[in-house]
Amino acid sequence: MTLAAIFIAGILAAGAGAEDGDVLFQASTIDALLEGVYDGDVTFSELGEHGDFGIGTVNALDGEMIALDGQFYQIRTDGKVYPVEEEKKTPFAAVTFFGADRTEEIRDIGGIEELERVLDGMLPSRNIFYAIRIDGEFDYIKTRSVPRQERPYPPLADVVKEQTVFELRGVKGTIAGFWCPAYVKGIGVPEYHLHFIAADRSAGGHLLDCRVKEAVCGIDDTGRFYMALPGTVDFLKTDLSGERSGALKKVEK
Amino acid sequence: MTLAAIFIAGILAAGAGAEDGDVLFQASTIDALLEGVYDGDVTFSELGEHGDFGIGTVNALDGEMIALDGQFYQIRTDGKVYPVEEEKKTPFAAVTFFGADRTEEIRDIGGIEELERVLDGMLPSRNIFYAIRIDGEFDYIKTRSVPRQERPYPPLADVVKEQTVFELRGVKGTIAGFWCPAYVKGIGVPEYHLHFIAADRSAGGHLLDCRVKEAVCGIDDTGRFYMALPGTVDFLKTDLSGERSGALKKVEK
Numbered sequence: 001m002t003l004a005a006i007f008i009a010g011i012l013a014a015g016a017g018a019e020d021g022d023v024l025f026q027a028s029t030i031d032a033l034l035e036g037v038y039d040g041d042v043t044f045s046e047l048g049e050h051g052d053f054g055i056g057t058v059n060a061l062d063g064e065m066i067a068l069d070g071q072f073y074q075i076r077t078d079g080k081v082y083p084v085e086e087e088k089k090t091p092f093a094a095v096t097f098f099g100a101d102r103t104e105e106i107r108d109i110g111g112i113e114e115l116e117r118v119l120d121g122m123l124p125s126r127n128i129f130y131a132i133r134i135d136g137e138f139d140y141i142k143t144r145s146v147p148r149q150e151r152p153y154p155p156l157a158d159v160v161k162e163q164t165v166f167e168l169r170g171v172k173g174t175i176a177g178f179w180c181p182a183y184v185k186g187i188g189v190p191e192y193h194l195h196f197i198a199a200d201r202s203a204g205g206h207l208l209d210c211r212v213k214e215a216v217c218g219i220d221d222t223g224r225f226y227m228a229l230p231g232t233v234d235f236l237k238t239d240l241s242g243e244r245s246g247a248l249k250k251v252e253k
Numbered sequence: 254m255t256l257a258a259i260f261i262a263g264i265l266a267a268g269a270g271a272e273d274g275d276v277l278f279q280a281s282t283i284d285a286l287l288e289g290v291y292d293g294d295v296t297f298s299e300l301g302e303h304g305d306f307g308i309g310t311v312n313a314l315d316g317e318m319i320a321l322d323g324q325f326y327q328i329r330t331d332g333k334v335y336p337v338e339e340e341k342k343t344p345f346a347a348v349t350f351f352g353a354d355r356t357e358e359i360r361d362i363g364g365i366e367e368l369e370r371v372l373d374g375m376l377p378s379r380n381i382f383y384a385i386r387i388d389g390e391f392d393y394i395k396t397r398s399v400p401r402q403e404r405p406y407p408p409l410a411d412v413v414k415e416q417t418v419f420e421l422r423g424v425k426g427t428i429a430g431f432w433c434p435a436y437v438k439g440i441g442v443p444e445y446h447l448h449f450i451a452a453d454r455s456a457g458g459h460l461l462d463c464r465v466k467e468a469v470c471g472i473d474d475t476g477r478f479y480m481a482l483p484g485t486v487d488f489l490k491t492d493l494s495g496e497r498s499g500a501l502k503k504v505e506k
Contacts, residue, residue, distance in 0.1 A: 023479075031436060032380075125489035127285075128482050182494045183284060186436035226276075226479040229381050236378035241435045 023224040024129045024178065025050035026094045028235065029187045033057075033092040034247050035238045036153035040091035040230045044072050044084050047095055050226070053131060055177050055195040056093025058084060061159060062148040064206045066176055066195040067095060068133075073197055075204040077145045077164040081197065091230070094178055094188065096131045100218030106134070109212035116192055119179070122219050127181055129222040132194065134175040136215020141168040143196050143205030160251045165208065172199040175207060175215075185245060187227065189252065208253065276477040277382045277431065278303035279347045281488065282440045286310075286345040287500050288491045289406035293344040293483045297325050297337050300348055303479070306384060308430050308448040309346025311337060314412060315401040317459045319429055319448040320348060321386075326450055328457040330398045330417040334450065344483070347431055347441065349384045353471030359387070362465035369445055372432070375472050380434055382475040385447065387428040389468020394421040396449050396458030413504045418461070425452040428460060428468075438498060440480065442505065461506065 027042040038061040047054075052070035057063065063076040065084065072084040104122060109115050123130055144163040146156075177194035184190055197204035229235060280295040291314040300307075305323040310316065316329040318337065325337040357375060362368050376383055397416040399409075430447035437443055450457035482488060 029436060127489055127491065127493050183282060183439035186438065187440070223482040223484055224480065225482070227477065229476045229478070231476050236380055238380065240380050 022096055022099070022131070022220060022222040023050070023226050024094055024096050024131070024222045026188060026225070026227045027056070027090050028092045028230050029227070029240070030092065030189050030248065031186050031240050031244050032230070032235055032238055034156045034244050034251065035240065036155050037230065037234045037238055038091045038149055038153045039232060039234060040089050041232055042093070042228055043087060043089050045086040047090060047093055048072070048086070051095025051097050053098035053133065053176060054093060054095030055193065056090050057146070059089045059091055060148050061091065061146055064145045064195055064204070065090065065093060066197045066204060068174055068176060068197065073201065073204065075143070075145050075197070077147045079145070079164070079166050079203055081201045081204055096220065096222060098131050098133055098220050100133065101221045103216055103218045105214070106212055106217050107214040111211060112207070112209045115210060115212060119192070119217065122217065123179060129181065129225060130179040131220035131222055132175070132177055132179060132217070134212070134215050134217045137172050137213040138168070138210055138215070139170060139213050140209070140211040141171055141173070141196055141207070142166070142209040144208055145205045155247070156251050157247050166203060166205055168198065168203055171203070173197055173204070174199070175210065177207070189248065193252065275349055275352070275384070275473060275475040276303070276479050277347055277349050277384070277475045279441060279478070279480045280309070280343050281345045281483050282480070282493070283345065283442050283501065284439050284493050284497050285483070285488055285491055287409045287497050287504065288493065289408050290483065290485070290487045290491055291344045291402055291406045292485060292487060293342050294485055295346070295481055295483075296340060296342050298339040300325070300343060300346055301339070304348025304350050306351035306386065306429060307346060307348030308446065309343050310399070312342045312344055313401050314344065314399055317398045317448055317457070318343065318346060319450045319457060321427055321429060321450065326454065326457065328396070328398050328450070330400045332398070332417070332419050332456055334454045334457055349473065349475060351384050351386055351473050353386065354474045356469055356471045358467070359465055359470050360467040364464060365460070365462045368463060368465060372445070372470070375470065376432060382434065382478060383432040384473035384475055385428070385430055385432060385470065387465070387468045387470045390425050390466040391421070391463055391468070392423060392466050393462070393464040394424055394426070394449055394460070395419070395462040396456075397461055398458045408500070409504050410500050419456060419458055421451065421456055424456070426450055426457070427452070428463065430460070442501065446505065
């Protein structure tokens with residue numbers, strides 16, 4: 001058996017598609033966020049009912065969000081990490097209850113493209129979702145955060161032009177996020193979408209680049225996807241027809 | 254207020270995106286079905302836990318499925334209607350618990366395009382999902398069913414070339430199905446996907462055309478989408494990259 005075949009056998013044994021399979025819960029769509037729908041109606045309290053792990057942002061696009069072990073954190077453009085109050089809401093987030101189906105030690109990885117190729121080898125099928133958690137020591141981390149917006153909201157591509165970039169060296173911490181299939185285009189972020197938080201919770205953000213010294217990488221195979229659309233005038237009235245792959249690439253990298 | 258604005262106010266009041274909003278549950282993706290993934294792992298028993306209303310097919314692509322009031326029916330190429338046993342499984346289906354948010358009387362509609370334009374006027378936003386149920390008397394109904402397949406499974410576009418078409422005149426019955434946003438492309442069927450069943454359960458199938466004498470049309474606004482991917486080798490190994498809008502149009506009309 002090839003490695004992919006062994007992994008697929010594992011998915012079958014675990015029943016990725018069966019009743020008790022893992023669920024990726026997502027608030028709103030990425031295209032709505034790209035169009036400037038920065039206020040959602042899902043609270044972090046509700047988000048916590050759907051997962052203890054994930055990424056996203058906070059209403060008014062108030063920074064980058066990362067959730068680990070049931071704790072929700074927000075990294076603002078001052079580079080600092082804040083706990084997110086339960087009553088706050090999110091315009092876009094993806095969460096799951098994380099439990100690794102397999103883990104692998106990784107080391108001496110020179111950049112984010114190399115990391116993505118290593119992770120590619122741990123994903124048995126391009127057709128399901130994966131939660132990814134990498135705990136370890138990083139020679140280099142490059143992240144960004146986005147500034148809180150005021151109405152009328154500009155599109156995300158415009159906001160990202162004013163993003164703040166952070167560089168960290170020799171830092172312990174966790175990379176968390178998801179890999180989604182190509183077919184989620186328009187709804188979610190195809191392939192990798194990763195955030196970072198330092199072990200001492202002093203820094204973090206949307207991951208732009210990294211060099212891994214040594215880390216443990218866990219992959220959680222996820223066969224179910226549950227999306228809650230905002231019941232807000234902004235969401236209901238936005239023109240979501242058309243194709244935004246180009247705009248998405250601009251804001252993610 | 255325009256009619257659309259009044260409907261949107263209704264969605265806001267009902268909380269389409271809120272915790273207790275309606276959920277459209279879908280087994281697998283339409284692109285996997287187009288590629289010939291005709292065996293899924295969701296039983297009709299589980300499907301019934303997610304909805305009492307919907308459409309789809311049965312493993313081995315054994316005809317057209319329609320669910321009304323918790324009863325699941327299968328229309329085979331002999332044109333007859335069979336109850337679906339609970340232990341059977343589906344490769345593709347969409348269900349919800351139907352409760353109309355608004356209803357409208359419709360009459361004297363000359364064809365399916367005209368019907369779709371009338372329904373368009375009942376959908377306040379192009380960004381959420383809708384379940385549609387039309388009960389009434391039809392001057393004309395044109396449906397089709399697809400023949401049960403044997404492995405190795407051909408693509409759906411090839412199967413549809415051998416579809417059986419049925420024409421009914423002066424028939425009472427129900428049209429049931431969904432309208433989905435454009436952004437579900439690759440995952441679900443954008444816009445209308447409707448099946449029909451006769452009131453006396455003597456006939457039905459995937460709706461190709463109709464003339465409405467008089468009927469009551471109910472629309473159920475649905476702000477949540479829950480997709481269960483099959484944990485099967487066929488699904489996990491199929492190449493689901495690429496664009497299939499052309500193939501979808503061929504099989505739906």
